[in-house]
Amino acid sequence: MARPVIRQHSGQINVTFPLKTDLATSYSITQQSDTLTQQHKHTALDRVMKQLDLLVGLNNVKDFVYEIYAWLYITQCRKEQGLKGAHQTLHMIFKGNPGTGKTTVARILGKLFQEMNVLSKGHLVEVERADLVGEYIGHTAQKTRELVKKALGGILFIDEAYSLARGGTKDFGKEAIDCLVKAMEDHKDEFVLILAGYPKEMEHFLSSNPGLPSRFPVQLEFSNYTVSELLEIAELMVFEREYELSVQARNKLQHFLAAEMRNKHQNFSNARLVRNLIEKAIREHAVRLLYHPNSSKQELMFLSAEDFVPLH
Structure with missing residues (x-):
């Protein structure tokens, strides 16, 4: 089983992770430094990867979760040494057909982010268009703000998110999108927004609003199972x-x-x-x-x- 190599030189600890091709089956981190062993045993990684191992396939998703954990952990190590902790936006797009594990992965990510102190609660709030879009002017903003408030400290997961842009300029779905974008600024780092849906529809949805793609730097493909x-x-x-x-x-x-x-x-x-x-x-x-x-x-x-x- 491939393991990361840890070298200690002049008081510094360098961690080299295995190649991504090995991540789906190899994720345990052996800590050869006594100091690291005492401070952190990567129990959060062990727990989350055990959950992911119960899911068939999804190797690219498992690689991503491994990368996210490594980044969060090393960021913590940098802060402890007085170095700047690099900030990354964690809002995501999940592209995939039904039944490919999108909701399950979102729930696992919530728990990981809670354990790594990224989110205070780590819960998942799963909604769709009908939960966000109201029937009259102002109703949509109210419903969307309430759901964002409910998701603070966790993940707001919007399934079939592309449906918010289907009704044209006069549809209240656009109001929901605008409200979500504002919430991402007003509640920065307080929640993670995941938009999910069919691959082609999500591509069209992102292209309909030029400002959206940059707000979702993480885009994961959930392929059909063989x-x-x-x-x-x-x-x-x-x-x-x-x-x-x-x-x-x-x-x-x-x-x-x-x-x-x-x-x-x-x-x-x-x-x-x-x-x-x-x-x-x-x-x-x-x-x-x-x-x-x-x-x-x-x-x-x-x-x-x-x-x-x-x-x-």
Whole structure:
């Protein structure tokens, strides 16, 4: 397992992190300096990476979280030595289709920022257009300010954020955007704003307002899962529910997912589709065994190919 190299010379400590290609599977930091070991054991990093390891794929996102932790930690070290702590804007854009882990990652980031004293609470406030946009003049600003106030100390996560710019110049969505931009200035460093949505729509949204891209220097891509990754997600979901997939059931699920990706790639719901399929299969399994009260433990656990049927 690749580890950072720590060298001490003339009272200074230099930390070299591993290559980014190793970050998804290697993140533990071995501290060869007794002083560093006593002061900080990187428990926050261990906790957050263990949570991320439960998520299939997302290697670029895991690399980013690792980088953010390293920067926050080294910034703390610099301040302790009387050096300037570099400031970076942490407002973000998450681009990805539904079910690619955007909300889950936002929640994990909130807890990390709390542990690293970036945010006081680290909670997640998840909203959409209807929560921000009012029905009359002034109502939108009021609703938006209230939600920002609720998110102070944590993360304000706006899903399908591009919908705020869809109604044209007379739509109240523009008022919500203006109010959010003002809040980013008025409450600087008091909360993190994450705008999320479909990749193409988010690109259009950012291009509609020239001042937006510079306010969101962090833009993360949440790619669609591959068929093998979706199968891995399915097996995790089944395991958590104390079920098992038969070989035939796994093959049927694989073929179904591959067909769905070919036919509905743009609006593919990723892990949400997998969850819905698993839950439907569990209901079909229950119906199949309803009149078999003496079913064995194995029969009560195994999902067969016949339990997997189309959702519609």
